[in-house]
Amino acid sequence: MKNKILVIILCIVFIGILFGTQQFLNQQAKPDSVIKEENMKVLEVMSNQFEEEVLKSEKTVLVDFYADWCGPCKMLSPIIDEIASENSDIKVCRINIDANQDLAIQYEVMSIPTLVVIKNGTEVNRAVGVLPKNEIVDMLK
DSSP states (O other): OOOHHHHHHHHHHHHHHHHHHHHHHHHHOOOOSSEEEETTEEEEHHHHHHHHIIIIIEEEEEEEEOOOOOHHHHHHHHHHHHHHHHHHTEEEEEETTTTOHHHHHHHOOOOSSEEEEEEEEEEEEEEESOOOHHHHHTTTT
């Protein structure tokens, strides 16, 4: 009888922990419908903002297609942030493929991270995977 009560109590505690974790994660989630500026240089762009922020940009745009769950994307992120903060003559955007599947399909993103360089609304360069900073900067030339 004591074992059954102990199991019930442990189940209740476990469910409470799961519920509390879910509530915390929901509070930390990013809004889907807003441009978010990260590190004051990298814009997270949604599908409905892509034309204005990327295609109509007067600057060369480096687009980072990524996902929050992607390990290589997390490795590349600080490099992208550094490039954005050091180069005021370009615009750097991130596009979450989970939230913007239409753009991932349109740009034929088959693996992530995928970096796309867009000038005057046209793709001029592309790379897949984690690259060193100098190779990414060379893509922008």
